[in-house]
Amino acid sequence: MALLKDRQVVTDTWTHVGDDAEVPSDAPVIVTIARWRELRDSLEGRNAPIGVRLSTGDGPDAVLDDLDRLDLIAIPFDHFKDGRGYSSARLLRERHGFKGELRAVGNVLRDQIAFMERCGFDSFEYEGGTEASRALSAFHDVSVVYQTAADRRASAATLRNHPSRAFSNGTSG
Amino acid sequence: MYLYDEIDQSLVDERVVQFRDQVSRRMSGELSEDEFKPLRLMNGVYLQLHAYMLRVAIPYGTLSSEQMRKLAWIAKKYDRGYGHFTTRQNLQYNWPKLEDLPDILAELASVQMHALQTSGNCIRNVTADQYAGVAEDEVADPRVYAEIIRQWSTLHPEFSFLPRKFKIAVTGAQNDRAAVKVHDIGLIVKRNLAGELGFEVIVGGGLGRTPFVGPTICEFLPEQHLLSYLEAVLRVYNMLGRRDNMYKARIKIQVHETGAAEFTRLVEAEWGQIRDSAVDLPAGEKERIASHFVPPRYEISADAEDVLARLKREDAGFARWVDTNVFAHKAEGHAIANISLKPIGGVPGDATSEQMEAVAALADRFSFSEIRVTHEQNLVLPHVRKDNLYALWQTLKSYDLDTPNLGRVSDMIACPGMDYCSLANARSIPVAQAISERFADLDRQHDIGELKLKISGCINACGHHHAGHIGILGVDRKGEEYYQITLGGSGAEDASIGEIVGPAFAYDAVVDAVETLVDKYLAIRADGERFLDTYRRVGKDPFKEALYGAA
Amino acid sequence: MTQQVISANRLSDGLVVYLASDDSWSEWISRGEIATDEAAADGLLARAKLAEENRIVLDPYLVQVAEDDGEFRPTKYREFIRATGPSVRPDLSKQNFVREAKG
Numbered sequence: 001m002a003l004l005k006d007r008q009v010v011t012d013t014w015t016h017v018g019d020d021a022e023v024p025s026d027a028p029v030i031v032t033i034a035r036w037r038e039l040r041d042s043l044e045g046r047n048a049p050i051g052v053r054l055s056t057g058d059g060p061d062a063v064l065d066d067l068d069r070l071d072l073i074a075i076p077f078d079h080f081k082d083g084r085g086y087s088s089a090r091l092l093r094e095r096h097g098f099k100g101e102l103r104a105v106g107n108v109l110r111d112q113i114a115f116m117e118r119c120g121f122d123s124f125e126y127e128g129g130t131e132a133s134r135a136l137s138a139f140h141d142v143s144v145v146y147q148t149a150a151d152r153r154a155s156a157a158t159l160r161n162h163p164s165r166a167f168s169n170g171t172s173g
Numbered sequence: 174m175y176l177y178d179e180i181d182q183s184l185v186d187e188r189v190v191q192f193r194d195q196v197s198r199r200m201s202g203e204l205s206e207d208e209f210k211p212l213r214l215m216n217g218v219y220l221q222l223h224a225y226m227l228r229v230a231i232p233y234g235t236l237s238s239e240q241m242r243k244l245a246w247i248a249k250k251y252d253r254g255y256g257h258f259t260t261r262q263n264l265q266y267n268w269p270k271l272e273d274l275p276d277i278l279a280e281l282a283s284v285q286m287h288a289l290q291t292s293g294n295c296i297r298n299v300t301a302d303q304y305a306g307v308a309e310d311e312v313a314d315p316r317v318y319a320e321i322i323r324q325w326s327t328l329h330p331e332f333s334f335l336p337r338k339f340k341i342a343v344t345g346a347q348n349d350r351a352a353v354k355v356h357d358i359g360l361i362v363k364r365n366l367a368g369e370l371g372f373e374v375i376v377g378g379g380l381g382r383t384p385f386v387g388p389t390i391c392e393f394l395p396e397q398h399l400l401s402y403l404e405a406v407l408r409v410y411n412m413l414g415r416r417d418n419m420y421k422a423r424i425k426i427q428v429h430e431t432g433a434a435e436f437t438r439l440v441e442a443e444w445g446q447i448r449d450s451a452v453d454l455p456a457g458e459k460e461r462i463a464s465h466f467v468p469p470r471y472e473i474s475a476d477a478e479d480v481l482a483r484l485k486r487e488d489a490g491f492a493r494w495v496d497t498n499v500f501a502h503k504a505e506g507h508a509i510a511n512i513s514l515k516p517i518g519g520v521p522g523d524a525t526s527e528q529m530e531a532v533a534a535l536a537d538r539f540s541f542s543e544i545r546v547t548h549e550q551n552l553v554l555p556h557v558r559k560d561n562l563y564a565l566w567q568t569l570k571s572y573d574l575d576t577p578n579l580g581r582v583s584d585m586i587a588c589p590g591m592d593y594c595s596l597a598n599a600r601s602i603p604v605a606q607a608i609s610e611r612f613a614d615l616d617r618q619h620d621i622g623e624l625k626l627k628i629s630g631c632i633n634a635c636g637h638h639h640a641g642h643i644g645i646l647g648v649d650r651k652g653e654e655y656y657q658i659t660l661g662g663s664g665a666e667d668a669s670i671g672e673i674v675g676p677a678f679a680y681d682a683v684v685d686a687v688e689t690l691v692d693k694y695l696a697i698r699a700d701g702e703r704f705l706d707t708y709r710r711v712g713k714d715p716f717k718e719a720l721y722g723a724a
Numbered sequence: 725m726t727q728q729v730i731s732a733n734r735l736s737d738g739l740v741v742y743l744a745s746d747d748s749w750s751e752w753i754s755r756g757e758i759a760t761d762e763a764a765a766d767g768l769l770a771r772a773k774l775a776e777e778n779r780i781v782l783d784p785y786l787v788q789v790a791e792d793d794g795e796f797r798p799t800k801y802r803e804f805i806r807a808t809g810p811s812v813r814p815d816l817s818k819q820n821f822v823r824e825a826k827g
Contacts, residue, residue, distance in 0.1 A: 059412055080211065081294065083334025087412045090331055095446060111195070111212055118330035129203050141191045144180045146324040148451040149331065156180045156324065161457040200735075202779055220782060222806055225738035253816060270737035520812055591802060592810035600805075602812045652800060 002132035004113065005101075005123040007139050009132045012125075014051060014072065014103075024048075030074055030103075033062055044069065053105065057084065060091045067098050075121075077106040086119045093120030093150040110135040114142070120150035174235045174543060175320045175465045177285045184327070185282040188289060192216050193275035200272075215295065215333070217288030218274060222595045227266045227274065228291040229281060233301035233319035233343070234262030234546040238533035241544055243284045245529035251277050256529070258514060258522045260586055260637055261340065262300045262546045263291055267593055289327060294335045296326035296407070300342045302350045303547040306466060307555045309503045313362045313370055315345035317463045318399060321454065325400050332407045336414035336422040339407070340379075352548060352664035354378045354386050355640055357424045358406060363393065370396045376406055376436070377428030380634035384670045385425045388433040390440060396459075398444075401452040405444035409436070468504065469541040469556055477506040480560035493615065494566050494577040508559050510540075512552040512569060513576040513584060517613045518606050521587040522550030531572045539565050548637075549586055549625075551579070581618040582626055582691065583609040586637050590630030590647060591654075597630035599647025599654035599680075604628055607684045612691075621691060623703045625663075640664035642705040643690060644671040645683065656683040660690070660716055661708045672713055675721050686720055693719040727789050727796065728765050729756030730772045731806065732781035740806050741781060743772050749781060751818055753807040754795065759786075 003012040014028045019035050023043065030051035031039070043050055051072030054062055063073060073092060075085040085104065092098040104113070104121045109128040116124065117139060126132055148155050177185075192212075199209040217228040229244065236244075244264055248256050251273050257265040269277055281287055291298055299319040306314045322341060326332070332339075342356040353359025359375035372394045378387025394402050406424075414427045428436045474480075485492035500509040512532060515521050524532075536544045536554055539561045545553035552574075557565060569575040578584045585608065588594065590601030605628055612618055627641030631648075638644030644659035655677040662671030678686045691704070693716055698707045708716070730743035731753075741749035742756030750756070759765040765786055772784035787803045789796040798804045809817040 081334055082416060083294075083332070083336075084412055084416075086331045086334065087408050109208055111208075112334075115328075115330040115333055129205060129208060130198065142184060142187045142328060144184050144187075145330075146184075146327050147329055155451075157455050157458040159180065160178070160461060161455050200779065206782060220733055220738060222802075223738075223740055223809060224733070268738075272736050591805060592812050600811060602810075606812065654801070 002126050002135075003123060004126050004132065004136065007136055009136070014049075016053065016074075028071070030072060033058060036066070040066070051101070051103070054088070056082070059084070059088050060096060063092075064096060067092070067096055067100075070098075070100055072101040072103060073098065074103045074105045074125075077104060077108055077112075080107045080109050080112060086115065089116070089120040090150045110138045114138050118145065118149040118151045118153070174237060174316075175232070175462065181324075182282075182285070185285070185287045185289075188216070188287065189275060189278045189282050192278055196271060196275055211293060214293035215290060216274075216278065217291035218269075218271075219292060220595075221267065222591075222593055222597075224268045225271055225274070226593075227269045227277065227288055228259070229264045229266070229286060229288050230291050230298045231262050231264060231286075231546050232323050233299055233305065233316045234303050234548070235305075235316060236544040236546065237284075238536040238542040238544065240284045240286055241529050241533040241536065243280060243286070245526040245533065247277055247280055248529070249526040255523055255525045257520075257589060258524065258546050258550050258552070260548050260550065260588070260635060261298050262303075262548055263298055264546070265589075267589075292338075293333075294337050294339075295333045296322075296329065296335075296339045296341065299323050299326070300340075300351055300356075300548055302344045302346060303545040303553050304350060304500065304509055304555065305345055305545075306468065307502050307504070307507075307509055308346055308348075308350075309501050310346040310348050311503070312347075312364055313345050314463075314466045315343035315351070315360070315362055317459070317466050318360065318362065318372075318396075319343050320462050320465070321399065321459065322403065325403070329407075332411055335407070335411055336416045337419065337424075339410075339424065341403075347666055349664075349666040349668075350547075352637070352640060352668070354666070354668035355380055355384070355637075355664055356387065358403065359387055360399075365393050372396065372399065374402065374406075376440075377425040377433070378668070379423055379425040380637055380639045381423070382420055382632050382634075383423075383426065383429075384634070384639040385429060386668045386670065387425065388428065390433060390437040397453055398448055400454060401448045401450065402440075402444055404447060404452050405440050408443055409439045413439070469543075471504045471507055471556070472558065473506050474558060474560055477559040481562060484563045488563070490577075491563055491566050493619070494575060495562060497577040497581065497619070498579045499562060502556075504556075506559055508557050508562060510554045510557045510562060510565060511547075511579045512554065512574050513578055514551050514574070515578060515584050515609065516573050516576045517583060518610045519573075520602050521585050521605050524552075528572050528574060531568065531574070535565055535568055549584065551584070577615060578618060580623045580625065582612050582621055582624040583618060584625075585609065586625075586627040586641070588629050588631075588636035590628075590636075594630060594635075596633055597647065598632075598649035599630050599656065601628040601630040601636060601645075601647055604645065604647070604656065604680070604683055608687055611684050611688055621695065621704070623705075624691070625705075626687070627662075637664060638662070639670045640668070641671060642703070642708070643687060645687075648677055650677065654680045656680070656686075658683075658686060658690070658720075660713060661705065663705060674713055674717050689719050690716055725760050726765075727791075728759045728768070728786040729753065729789055729796070730768045730784050731756075731787045731803065732772060732776070732784035735779055735782055742807075743768060743775070743784070747771060747775070749775070753789070753798070756789075756796075758789065758796065 028049040049071035053074040103123040105125040198204040219226040252266045301315045341358045342351040342353045343360045344351040345362040355378040361373040374391040375387040498511040540554035587605040591597035625642045628645040629636035629638040640662045646657045657677040659671030745757040
């Protein structure tokens with residue numbers, strides 16, 4: 001697994017902590033949603049960033065009450081065919097204004113990360129067959145977009161009808 | 174028709190480069206077949222019974238002659254000299270090589286065509302009334318909206334991994350020639366009492382394993398909110414549609430299981446959040462798109478009607494073709510000419526490269542270079558001046574494209590079936606051919622009148638058999654091909670799902686069964702009744718008895 | 725005794741091919757190596773899966789055949805169509821034996 005963030009291969013500063021393992025107090029950790037619910041109040045005073053990994057099929061509702069306490073939300077893609085995470089990410093980003101890191105985890109492949117970024121993800125636990133640094137080229141495969149999305153890239157319709165508007169560089173958040 | 178600007182062209186060009194890279198990564202082993210398969214599906218590339226199959230998108234069934242020529246050329250150069258027009262207004266090639274596909278897609282891109290999203294669990298080709306822009310009964314040209322939806326749905330980042338495929342159809346007329354009520358989303362363009370344009374929105378129709386006529390969830394959606402409403406529907410589907418069982422994953426199952434009222438509530442709640450956001454088109458874009466769909470400069474010829482009338486009197490064959498295949502046009506002195514791809518005994522919907530080239534040339538001469546593909550697997554020249562119909566017909570004759578059978582029993586829809594498709598349980602094409610030959614006599618067909626016969630080789634119903642006045646479904650019974658007959662289906666505005674009439678027929682018996690049904694209809698029909706009307710009046714029993722004897 | 729051959733689609737062009745005894749893949753079912761028992765069938769499948777890993781073919785599987793008039797033909801009609809081509813296009817047929825398609 002390689003971590004892609006902000007369109008680069010980076011070292012992961014976060015650790016996924018299993019449900020039975022102790023949660024370190026001073027390092028960035030991602031706990032499962034179940035663990036978060038169990039430990040939520042005790043985790044609140046932490047100095048280090050805290051992240052939650054949703055379960056498959058969890059929508060934004062699972063964490064809506066906690067958005068300002070969370071630094072990272074990991075959304076799982078058990079199988080690349082399961083597209084629910086794209087909607088969850090968009091809603092968290094656009095509707096609920098989540099400002100932290102949105103990370104795609106699970107079966108994340110090269111040819112999905114551009115879609116995921118448009119939906120508001122800014123990091124990817126990448127597992128595809130293509131070597132990670134080469135996978136980054138996926139963000140540049142297609143230079144035009146027809147729709148508005150979480151990344152606020154100018155859609156084709158906007159460019160056509162307001163040509164003076166600058167074309168954003170495609171970062172999310 | 175819509176012409177690409179640099180933005181549209183960039184997208185298809187870049188996708189070709191991307192696909193070329195994906196093929197190369199597949200061939201080198203960097204991509205496994207499991208990883209590659211969804212990528213190739215999103216470019217319309219299937220692996221079928223005999224070879225790969227490429228499904229080329231023909232957006233809302235509209236083609237230019239230049240595009241048709243390119244399709245003909247690709248068939249000749251890269252395939253086996255023919256293509257198949259489908260029930261979603263697309264074209265299929267049955268023999269492309271994987272290693273040639275990037276070049277084929279590049280050729281398509283050079284004429285503003287692509288194969289994007291003609292497969293996979295994404296939003297597919299948006300289909301529309303084949304008489305769009307020229308039908309007398311039209312409220313507004315549905316292709317404007319079909320193009321708006323096409324762009325919005327292309328590489329939509331949120332909706333590319335839906336529970337299942339998603340099919341949208343639009344009609345601009347109450348006479349529904351696009352079968353909108355049996356689509357995942359059907360749109361009927363309407364005007365409200367104030368004369369403003371909008372849509373009746375139907376969600377959850379479909380054929381296949383569990384056929385449904387879709388309920389209307391919005392009686393009138395103002396046109397400016399089209400995309401935000403669709404986005405709401407798709408989001409509710411993407412988040413809540415079933416993913417546990419691929420045979421229960423279409424939106425029709427979700428609508429049925431949730432209940433139309435509750436489903437509507439979910440959509441309206443979501444839509445309430447986004448209806449005034451950037452999802453909807455900015456001002457000017459709809460006008461820009463609509464400007465591509467203005468009528469051509471029709472030349473009125475003062476004696477067009479008289480010329481046509483005279484030629485009909487002089488040539489009975491021509492008269493018959495006009496009476497069956499030519500449809501009224503909104504512009505004076507003009508007509509809509511239907512080109513049948515159902516010659517007696519032929520393969521429904523197939524066209525050779527030569528035929529495609531001939532149609533392209535005829536379009537240049539007689540139809541402002543524009544062609545339409547119908548979901549009933551025929552072609553249309555939408556802008557023919559009446560006094561040119563004879564010359565058109567004469568040329569069609571020399572290419573075996575003149576069969577005067579539009580809407581008749583031999584104008585069947587048939588899926589490729591087990592001759593081509595790895596999903597099929599039985600062959601459909603030879604059954605269609607045999608039925609066509611049994612009813613070869615055109616006088617007899619004319620006497621029978623409108624009879625929409627639709628054949629599917631498996632339960633996936635690509636042949637739309639549920640929506641046939643007579644529907645035939647091929648099944649496998651202990652390794653033998655058997656055919657189940659349904660009656661009373663319709664894909665039009667009076668949409669209905671056909672009823673199974675009784676036990677299935679063996680391959681050798683199904684043509685006789687169809688003839689028995691037709692003879693029964695002829696025996697009991699009232700004045701002016703089509704087969705469908707008679708069926709709806711008398712019900713299943715008389716037909717069942719004719720087929721199987723008294724109970 | 726069940727007689728089986730291996731059928732697959734060739735990756736490069738998608739065409740239906742059969743595994744021959746020299747590990748080549750032929751469009752002609754008559755060149756397919758016939759397995760006459762389960763062990764032999766397993767052997768064929770193993771060789772076929774290797775070819776799949778090596779990106780020569782896709783989705784190999786066993787097809788039952790039976791001798792008919794000196795030639796081996798698939799026992800299932802669907803496999804017969806795969807071996808010979810669409811029944812409605814005899815001009816595209818590719819096998820040594822071009823019998824009348826059923827019906």
